[in-house]
Amino acid sequence: MVQTAPTATPSRLAPPGRAARPRAGAVGSLAPSVWRELALIVLFYTGYTLTRLILVQDGTGPAFTHADQILAFERSVGIDVELDLNRMLLEVPWLARAANVFYATAHFAVTLGVVVWVYRRHPAHYRWLRTGIMAATGAALLGFWLYPLAPPRFLEDEGFVDPVTALHSMGLYASDASATLTNQYAAMPSMHAGWALWCGFVLVRLASRRWVRVLGVVYPATTVAVILATANHYVLDAVAGIALTAAALYASRLRYRRTRPERTRRAAAAKTAAAAVAQRQAEAQLHAKARRRGGSASGRRTAGDTCGTAPGIREAGGTPVPSGESSGAR
Structure with a gap:
């Protein structure tokens, strides 16, 4: 007899109660194209860096005037902790070197890593979080332009010491080339503090593991301590960077919340x-x-039907019966 194979059923394709997994490309339905995002990040950061360089062409006189104003205000309200932190850090050379490396690398590496993590693991949140950090960074350019500010490490007469030059350590501005390719008078607002807050906010909000959420709290706090102790920023410009990033995130969230239902339906x-x-x-x-x-x-x-059937046996209605019996006899 001809055997008929069983008809395929959904249970053969996926376990009961579980929908078929979408293909890897399905992430694109929530997050934009990875190549588009890479191009956007490269173009944005290049424009950001070049704009910072252009803004310093008017001279450095106003930057030092503003530094005196910042220090005077902080002393008047009792929050000028930068010099004490700077001296404490230099008393522990190995810690000072580690802080120099942290300042030079974590700002870029950690932020980029969190951006990639959100894109891959939480694509539904990627757009508004990306827009938030870009809006804050773009707005910071206004601060660099309107209020150029010399960092504390340039104020040697106030007692500040640059741990990079004092210890001949690796640092963001350790070489003449790196120092000339960036605007060292763009301290207000501090985007080291702003980007660190963004990373911490993302980890605390989206991470499922407790230790990752703890890192989301520790990382911004560590960043603020480092930028103050290494004499790269003041308390006020750290506060300004944090406030600017928080405001940009809030505005971005409101904007995407209004457009999210339609985008969610399409996705x-x-x-x-x-x-x-x-x-x-x-x-x-x-x-x-x-x-x-x-x-x-x-x-x-x-x-088998032609060669394997025993003599004297025939099939009646599909049932083998002896040739000497009729179907009626049964």
Whole structure:
């Protein structure tokens, strides 16, 4: 007899109660194209850096005037802790070197790592978080332009010491080349503090592991301590960077909350369509395999009908009966 292969059922394609997993490309339904984002980040940061360089062309006189104003105000309200932190750090040379490396690398490496993590693991939140940090960074350029500010490490007459030059350590401005390729008078607001707050906010909000959320609290606090102790920023410009980033995140969240329902519907529709296509492809593959198995089984059974049936036996209605009996006798 011809054996018929069982018809493919959804249970053969995915475990009960579990929808078919979307393809890897389904992340694009929530987050934008990775190449588009890379191009956007490169263009934005290049423009940001070049603009900082252009803004310093008017001279450094106002930057030192503003530094005196900042210190005078902080002393009047009793928050001028930068010099004490700077001296305490220099008393522990290995810690000072570590702080120099942290200041030079974490600002970029940690921020980029968190951006990639959000894009890959939490694409539904990527757009508004990316827009928030870019808006804060763009707005910071106004501060660099309107209020150029010399960092404390340039105020040697006030007692500040640059730990990079004092210890001949690795640092962001350790070489003449790196010092000339950036605006060292762009201290207000501090985007080291602003970007660190953004990273911490993202980790605390989105991370599922407790230790990662703890890092989200520790990292911004460590960054603020480092930028003050290494004499790169003041308390006021750290506060300004944090406030600017918090405001940008809040504004971005409000904007995307209004547009999110429509975007969510489009993303859900695209995800459902991708899952349906994958389901149909899997079913077609199973049916093709079933047809191939059915053809092979039919060939084997036909050979058995001609060669393997015992003499004196015939089939009646598909049931073997002896040739000497009739169907009625039964």
